Amino acid sequence: MIHWLLDPLSYAFIQRGLLAALMVGVVCAVIGCYVVLRSMAYLGDALAHAILPGVAVAYLMGGSLTVGALAAAVLVALGIGALSRQGTVKEDTAIGILFAAALSLGVALISTMRTYAVDLSHILFGNVLGVSAGDLALTAGLSVLVLGAVLLLYKPFLVISFDPVLAATLRMPRELLRNLLLVLLALTIVISLQAVGVGLVAAMLVTPAATAYLLSRRLPAMMAISALVGALSSVIGMYASYYANVASGAAIVLTATGFFILAYLFAPGRGVLWKKG
């Protein structure tokens, strides 16, 4: 049993991959609570896809992929906000347009590169075993930043999410806070890129948080349970990936989905089977 657990860790690249997946699992799960409570799942997915052209441009120009991804995500997040604030189109329409356009632009740019297929699949589905020591340090730094901001701004984010009218009566800077939350979401997506890829990051944001929602009655508890589910999913998924030889991002997301199904069926007071019993 011990050997079974320790054997994979004898490889440095698996150690790094496991640590990266663990951090990404926790950060996604915590910020994911706001994604679930504010019904931003579609926006999260769109942001993830919007990163593609940024990564492609950075790659073509030989710059940092992370910076490119971050710039693209922030631009699209603010673009969606601006486009829907006018009231000319609804927010989900604005998201749909920008998301498809960004994805197409990304694919178009990447298809001009020679190693097209490999690079695209790494971006779409992640390559957690390719995490370098530098990537790991960056992931750790950004994780601390995002978690720190969520903890520090717990009260403002709670109020703008639960009761925008109270936020207005308290004269809170609502637009600023909303954009800040979008930027934190964009940062989270950027650090998730290597672990689970553009295609699966939405699942990492939503599934652990939705699981925790079924198991908790207060936001702090929801965040803690969500973080635990995210962390367990990452670790279990990485081992499953090692032993069953499946793609690690997919294994992590499927594990999280398994936790969600368990909660959906058996959550005390809320689960489907609990209600029938």
Place this chain on the structure above:
Amino acid sequence: MNLKEIPTSPARLELENVSAGYNGTLALQEITFAVPHGQRVAVIGPNGAGKSTLFKALVGLLPLRSGVIRIHGQTLRQHQDCVAYVPQREEVDWRFPVTVRDVVTMGRFGRTGWLRRPSPADQAVVERCMQQMGVAALAQKPIGELSGGQQQRVFLARALAQEPHILLMDEPFTGVDASTQEATLQLLDRLREERVTVLVSTHDLDLAARRFDVVCLLNHRLVAYGAPDEVFRAEHIREAFGGQTLSIDGVIVVDQCCSGEEEPGHVHGQAGGHG
């Protein structure tokens, strides 16, 4: 339109030529009135007359198209935390994972500061407000598990915890049981002692006439504003409610068939007058 000026100064809430609305339509047009300190105002008018829009404008949620709102003589932006708002039930996400105590504690956020934990003094205020509204025993419960009346009391307790100068309540008497209605009215009496200015929107014209100092009759424009017996005149009621009025033996009956989840049935208000 003959608006009676209420000669009380200093007025603590003043609206001057206020127009506001969403997407091109002006739900409120050139509203001007002043509420003296500590008055209790009922805001009435037909559905869609701009009552909720007025409240949204007063809390600063809706930018004004024109005009000025002043509180204590200063424009809205210069004030923090002196207006409390009790939302309509449909405006609240009841599935959000917060307990009764969490919601009431939010009422202290404006005073505690955004980064600090609530002090023991804040917690004492929260406790007292929950007790005053009879929800202290439910403190640990998620708000989604409460009855409609209990949910309203939680939001009243939160408004109390804000220790506001001006309290806005949007339809607090709609769709709640009699004891919650009574608890709300008792709260209004207590707030009068504390000299809190209160604006309440309601469909219940009878209640507006009996339990309020001032009535504000809206239909996009300000139709009438003043003491109940000045506002409840046949010509004002007809002007505001139009086709919803019926004259029976010199008594005007207003038929406000309401929307949404309310009981099918009519809320009748009567206005004396010779029609």
